[in-house]
Amino acid sequence: MTFSLLHATDFADRLLYKIVPPLKAGMIVLADRYAYTAFARDATRGVDRQWVRELYSFAVRPDLALYFRVPIDVSVDRLMARRVKLKFYEAGMDLGWSTNPLESFRMFQGKVLDEYDQLVQEFGLEVVDAKGSITEQQRYVRTLVAQHVKTSQLEMIDDEPV
Amino acid sequence: MTSPSDPVDGLNGDGLAGRYYGRSIPYLPIQDYPGKLIAIEGTDGVGRTIQIQLLREWLEVKGYGVVETGWTRSPLMQPTIEIAKSSNTLNKLTFVLLYATDFADRLEKEIIPALKAGFVVLSDRYIFTALARAGVRGVDRQWLRNVYGFAIAPHLVFYLNIDVKTLIGRVLESRGMDFWESGMDLKHGDDIYDSFRAYQLKLLREYQSMADEFHFRVVDARRSIDRIQDELRRQVASFLEPAEKPAETALTR
Numbered sequence: 435m436t437f438s439l440l441h442a443t444d445f446a447d448r449l450l451y452k453i454v455p456p457l458k459a460g461m462i463v464l465a466d467r468y469a470y471t472a473f474a475r476d477a478t479r480g481v482d483r484q485w486v487r488e489l490y491s492f493a494v495r496p497d498l499a500l501y502f503r504v505p506i507d508v509s510v511d512r513l514m515a516r517r518v519k520l521k522f523y524e525a526g527m528d529l530g531w532s533t534n535p536l537e538s539f540r541m542f543q544g545k546v547l548d549e550y551d552q553l554v555q556e557f558g559l560e561v562v563d564a565k566g567s568i569t570e571q572q573r574y575v576r577t578l579v580a581q582h583v584k585t586s587q588l589e590m591i592d593d594e595p596v
Numbered sequence: 597m598t599s600p601s602d603p604v605d606g607l608n609g610d611g612l613a614g615r616y617y618g619r620s621i622p623y624l625p626i627q628d629y630p631g632k633l634i635a636i637e638g639t640d641g642v643g644r645t646i647q648i649q650l651l652r653e654w655l656e657v658k659g660y661g662v663v664e665t666g667w668t669r670s671p672l673m674q675p676t677i678e679i680a681k682s683s684n685t686l687n688k689l690t691f692v693l694l695y696a697t698d699f700a701d702r703l704e705k706e707i708i709p710a711l712k713a714g715f716v717v718l719s720d721r722y723i724f725t726a727l728a729r730a731g732v733r734g735v736d737r738q739w740l741r742n743v744y745g746f747a748i749a750p751h752l753v754f755y756l757n758i759d760v761k762t763l764i765g766r767v768l769e770s771r772g773m774d775f776w777e778s779g780m781d782l783k784h785g786d787d788i789y790d791s792f793r794a795y796q797l798k799l800l801r802e803y804q805s806m807a808d809e810f811h812f813r814v815v816d817a818r819r820s821i822d823r824i825q826d827e828l829r830r831q832v833a834s835f836l837e838p839a840e841k842p843a844e845t846a847l848t849r
Contacts, residue, residue, distance in 0.1 A: 435621055435700035435701075435704060435746060436673075436697050436701045436704070439696050443693035443697060446687075446690050446693055447687075450689065480622050481622070482620065482621070485746065488619075488742040491739060
């Protein structure tokens with residue numbers, strides 16, 4: 435619960451200082467992770483799913499939410515290639531499922547991925563296949579964003595004469 | 597835990613003593629724990645803390661194990677909350693969430709284990725303080741009740757009721773008015789007296805509006821410390837030992 439609430443506090447702070455003002459100014463805000471991360475992670479830690487959704491009901495609903503989906507093996511391989519040590523909470527070590535960080539990571543993140551799969555339906559997340567190359571992913575992301583920016587009603591800001 | 601036949605979303609406080617108000621903490625089932633949770637509520641400076649000290653001594657003499665818990669006292673959150681209060685970046689939402697985190701920590705680490713072990717838990721303030729403060733600051737009341745749905749409904753909630761005039765006298769005689777207790781963040785003006793008065797009036801009204809919803813036992817806190825303590829002891833005794841006649845409730849100090 436404290437894990438969940440601390441993240442919500444951090445999120446509320448960023449929402450009010452970093453997200454809402456640029457939105458009001460008509461800018462595009464790119465958020466690296468959003469409330470969906472909390473929905474997936476907190477549920478995996480045994481927090482009531484509906485409670486977390488209510489907790490985050492103050493969040494702004496994104497115009498577009500992208501979910502980069504990878505199988506757990508790909509995720510593990512990529513992490514192992516870059517660094518040796520897995521972070522304690524990222525590996526879900528706090529849950530005590532395994533004393534081996536890698537095994538714990540697999541179990542925990544595997545469950546987190548299952549939660550994400552449910553969120554795709556519930557919140558209409560756009561799934562990006564993240565197994566592919568960075569270039570492929572980026573091209574796909576650009577088509578998604580382009581469609582969206584075109585169809586949504588972005589306010590054109592007239593330059594006022596100085 | 598909330599039973600399936602009980603589709604309560606937020607708090608409602610009716611017949612829930614010792615159970616979660618709303619959505620439970622699924623990994624912490626708490627049914628049938630032997631301990632009792634007693635909350636003493638009331639605004640800043642009303643005299644809660646002294647009443648709790650006296651209650652504690654009395655209960656311990658009677659042989660009860662007593663655990664005290666109080667607002668923002670969690671080891672996890674207290675330093676963070678102090679830092680956040682001293683900076684100027686707190687807003688009403690982060691304020692609520694920091695308090696809720698502190699409460700969750702104390703609930704999991706202090707209150708629930710103590711109830712499980714059969715202690716009487718005396719809570720100096722409870723979630724109603726959070727609901728009142730945030731309510732006054734315009735935070736959505738239903739959202740607040742949902743967030744605090746993981747709180748355990750106390751067996752007894754005593755609300756120390758006072759009028760703002762008596763309160764002002766009491767606060768000035770003891771430690772004076774402080775920035776937050778005067779609601780200076782609400783920017784009612786630079787005058788701390790006026791701000792304190794306006795803020796506390798709103799706060800008292802907010803507490804008052806929760807009295808029925810959460811089954812407050814309203815205690816007249818304008819009286820002397822001893823008189824208030826007598827009443828608390830009488831009510832606590834008849835709750836903890838309904839068979840016994842509450843004979844020895846007179847002050848022993």
